[in-house]
Amino acid sequence: MIRAINFAMLIVVLAPVVVVIWMSLTPTSMFVLPLTQFSLRWYREALSYPGFVDAFVLSAELAFLAAAITLVLCFLAVYGIVRYRPRGAAALRGFFTAPILVSAVVFGIAMLQFVNRIGIYNQFVGLLLAHVVLVVPFAIRSLEATVRAVPEELEWASMILGRSRLSTLLRVTLPLCARGLVTGFLFCFLLSFSEVTTTIFMTGPSLQTLPVRIYTYMSDRIDPTVAAVSALVVLVSIVVLVLLNLLGGLRRLTSQ
Amino acid sequence: MRDSAARAPWLFAAPLLLVMAAGFVWPLLQALINSFHPNTPQGIDAGQWTLGNYARLFDSFYGGVLVRTLRISIMVTAISALLAYPVALFLARLPPRAQSLVILAYVSPWLVNTVVKALGWTLLLRTNGVVNTVLRGLDVIASPLKLMLNEAGVVIALIPGHFIFVLLPLWAAVSGLDPALTWAAGTLGARPSAIFWRVVLPLTLPAFVAGLVINFIMNMTAFAIPMFLGGQRNLVASMLAYQVNLISLDWPLGGALAVMLLALTLILVWAGQRAASFLTAGRGLRP
16 A cells, blocks of 8 residues: 555656656657557757757756855855854854745746846846845755765864965865765756746746746747756756765755 | 954854845835735825725635645645655665765755646647557547646645655655664564554654645646636636736735735744644654
8 A cells, every 4th residue: 555655656756757768759749548659759849949949058057156155155155164164154154044935936026126226127236146146055065965974173273384374265165065065066066957936937039048938938838849948958957966965965965 | 353253253144144135125014015005006005004905805806816826736745644654664775875866856856847847738638649649549549638737737836846745854854763663663562564653753743844834835826827727717826816916906906916815824834843842842753
């Protein structure tokens, strides 16, 4: 009985993703079941549709920059919190992880009204700011474990031997955190790359990320082309997930 | 020296603090302030203050949308609650390698964007979709079932989408239990059901409650799934927020909606934490 519940649940969890990939391989323009022949023609179709290609480039740039900026900002902040243990440490940590408590819809509304108020509606920088804020909580949590794992004695040794605090940070601490930084980067990249709701609320017509473009396309019609481009998005997620798993980052992220 | 040591952590945190102030605190304050101004055809009237936007949220139309959102969210959380223990207990008994593999399977849909999942569920549940085709092929049903563009479709698609938020904390709590506890209960003659109700459940209840709260919040604010699986006839709060903010451009009302959703979230999180600490303290147990 329990085995059956588990089996059924796992199928239901994976079904929507599997069915998208499956349908993207249909040779005809209709989804006819059962599917006996497979074709990659809809992938060619999707890749020759400029709307999807532009959106993919925008999404990749956005996710890359958001992850990189977040990692630098959060590494510095976490280093300050972990090494100096200031009196407000708990409050700082709470503030930095607070975006988790604000749902994507609420944050999207706030961002929309904010970017319009300060006059950066439909500009990349507004989108970048939003994505940085959205991934900060996850970066803080993952980097905190990383920095804590670096023995403080190594930094003392470096400073006793004459290196400054900053030089020690760059030459000793940073290399020791490399693995955690890479997994943190990949995780932030993935979160930003698959973010939909906040982006839909705040973005302008000329700045549609790939998930938003898929959303607008789907509101119009559902055809194998949109299944193919969705399957490509899933592929990107799977590649990043596998990399994360190889680096051992997933175990740490799921254990938190 | 003392002085610079006291200032140093704040210097390290300063860049992130600035970004968070500009990109997180300011936008939320902006929406809060807008929600207290009246909306006019010329835009927001910043000279006037009103509570009218909040009052409008409780009229019959907006109130009805809120009730539907609550109804769907409660259904999803209740069904997830029933499924959580069987799945978590089963998982915790698997060998470690299998465990991490199954957890990966449960986590992976969370990292795929919800629009793709909405597409998948549409392909599965629509009239000529996979589920109806298979059921008709097997002669289980004569005519296709209406599985989407109703509340049922939203519930069906949201359960697996947000199940991970209940499962992960519960699985961590269950696998963190000292095996000696259940073993001891067993040697003292407790049947498996008694071990569950009197040992496992009380010890893992805080994690369970915490997971349910997150699950409920995610259900309340889901956007893409209700949009495609429920359709315009089954408006929920997030779709309403989209219409108000991006189609009627009534930002004061939209801001009020955001503030109310946020307040609801924070109250629930607070209540969840209180419940969890009450549950642990009341029994003299530590998780």
